[in-house]
């Protein structure tokens with residue numbers, strides 16, 4: 095065991111810190127979940143990419159630095175510490191990209207990854223549908239084979255698509271083998287008849303309607319597909335393999351990549367600063383909650399470091415990533431509730447804490463609700479019987 | 482950065498684990514419980530001692546004692562997995578007090594009882610003073626040697642003493658966990674009793690503080706083990722107990738309660754390991770004349786320990802609560818084994834700083850003022866119980 099960072103990692107940290115402190119915009123950008131803010135954030139992404147900080151762990155030829163997992167964690171710590179802008183490209187670089195690295199053909203990797211890293215293509219996640227949320231395998235948007243043109247025609251509706259109104263592309267799941275009706279393959283089952291598609295949102299037949307989230311930003315979208323042609327080269331991981339490919343993405347989404355610990359360490363530190371600024375000091379009860387935020391953020395960091403140590407020895411977290419998701423999402427709500435209590439009647443004023451509070455409430459819902467995650471922990475880690 | 486256990490820790494656990502798994506059964510814990518007349522049973526205590534001697538043969542007692550003094554020369558971090566296992570099996574001896582608190586002190590003093598201790602023939606208990614000013618000695622009825630940290634100013638020249646159990650006037654106290662063998666000091670030790678371990682009030686305080694922090698860490702490890710044991714008993718039970726024609730473990734309310742408790746345990750464990758590593762690297766003693774950097778590191782080691790103790794104590798409390806509830810009435814009897822572990826956990830949650838004390842300690846380090854207490858919170862360890 096050695097819980098110190100190597101000289102190399104510290105040098106990496108110093109470089110990241112120096113660059114961030116010289117380049118992070120002094121005034122916060124407008125929310126990346128608005129049209130205007132999205133554009134401002136893309137400019138920031140260009141800056142990150144030009145300095146090779148956009149995708150630090152990626153190969154150099156795609157604009158990365160081939161940084162180790164440790165260095166990636168260090169970078170995320172510094173990024174959050176510096177209060178740098180939200181990553182509007184995150185669903186591409188953190189959710190789709192790991193899947194492309196794992197399942198994509200070399201041609202797909204070359205076509206997709208460099209443009210994604212540079213912020214030229216921005217990716218939205220098209221999984222949920224009006225009728226398929228937690229029960230994702232119940233999705234009904236479907237693809238029909240078009241042999242003549244060598245591809246598929248997609249129809250259906252996706253919803254809750256984050257930043258769908260601003261992104262250029264969608265990665266989504268579609269049913270390609272019917273489970274009932276003529277030509278159906280009931281044996282394929284609900285999970286086996288799905289295919290993972292990469293869809294340009296400017297393709298003919300796509301209609302996107304943005305709508306407001308709880309915070310009033312147009313961060314959600316509905317995506318309607320009406321006989322949208324998608325060529326075979328845009329199938330990721332093979333026809334009928336969509337479920338497997340998608341489950342690889344959920345591992346990233348629940349676990350490390352979407353929510354590295356630096357983010358919560360930074361939030362907890364800001365909470366401590368807020369509490370310190372309370373005239374006369376916080377009440378003992380509130381002070382304890384502030385300290386608990388510090389403890390929890392540290393616990394999440396140590397859990398993650400422990401997990402990464404295992405990963406570097408070939409032990410993949412698998413269903414344990416559900417524990418990460420449960421922990422960070424519930425911690426985030428508690429931290430923000432505590433901040434609002436410290437702010438008292440000032441808490442209703444629109445600002446970083448009130449916005450952060452609203453957003454924290456979505457953590458236990460997206461990336462698989464916490465009820466579903468607890469089922470996963472109980473069934474797959476504790477071995478409790480399915481209902 | 483690397484969270485993988487050191488070879489030494491793995492070897493120590495392997496040596497002791499086999500003995501513990503084979504010998505430290507729930508029946509052994511029951512042997513350490515008093516009979517109906519509330520007297521400890523000599524035959525039972527003898528049985529416990531035999532196991533302790535077998536463990537001592539593996540070098541366990543001298544884990545933190547240098548090789549020149551007949552120990553293994555390991556550091557505190559190496560003992561964490563061992564102590565967790567001791568908690569897991571509920572071994573009814575003052576293991577943390579003997580291995581972690583006392584052994585390094587006796588070794589440093591060249592105390593003549595050290596060989597007996599390393600051979601498993603002498604158990605050491607450590608006294609604590611309650612809010613009401615009473616001195617309680619957990620395992621005092623069972624111990625051969627007793628350290629009373631708060632008494633160290635009594636001898637004329639000042640110092641930290643170790644007493645033979647027979648030198649002290651004490652009375653047995655009935656406890657919730659019958660295996661605690663708790664004794665209450667009936668009167669202060671005489672000036673000429675005991676032998677001095679550390680001479681001089683300053684050095685005595687520093688040594689007792691360091692031992693206290695080591696024991697706080699050791700207790701955290703034991704609590705993680707107890708919590709994990711309670712959950713493993715409960716998981717096995719809910720898989721086989723049937724109601725409404727199905728295992729009760731298939732009910733979501735049960736699954737979610739156990740998933741939450743499991744997460745609390747899994748997030749406490751890396752924090753305890755990390756605190757052990759920090760303490761081993763920056764031992765709190767010997768820093769009186771150290772450079773400022775060393776003082777800061779010692780502070781970090783204490784803070785890491787406070788984080789660990791809060792997480793471990795809260796996890797154990799949650800695990801006990803969830804375990805009892807998920808069992809139903811069977812857990813509400815002393816015939817079923819669960820209570821043996823739950824009661825130990827409840828006894829150890831307040832030991833060596835309860836979660837409130839450790840949160841207050843962290844609050845001070847974070848510069849958080851307490852509105853009611855004024856400047857800072859959290860007194861030195863020795864005043865802990867009086868708070």
Ligand SMILES: Cc1cc2nc3c(=O)[nH]c(=O)nc-3n(C[C@H](O)[C@H](O)[C@H](O)COP(=O)(O)OP(=O)(O)OC[C@H]3O[C@@H](n4cnc5c(N)ncnc54)[C@H](O)[C@@H]3O)c2cc1C
Pocket residue numbers: 218219220221222223226227228229253254255256257456459460461462463464465466469733
């Ligand atoms: C901020 C935000 C961003 C999102 N971004 C995207 C995106 O970019 N792309 C995308 O595809 N989706 C996105 N989603 C959608 C998200 O994936 C779904 O909200 C989620 O999967 C839950 O589905 P649902 O909302 O339909 O709730 P439902 O599945 O209808 O669930 C309703 C309630 O029932 C509970 N429940 C359901 N099934 C069970 C069960 N088996 N056991 C116990 N309880 C159960 C749920 O936990 C929940 O409390 C986003 C959601 C949010 C909030």
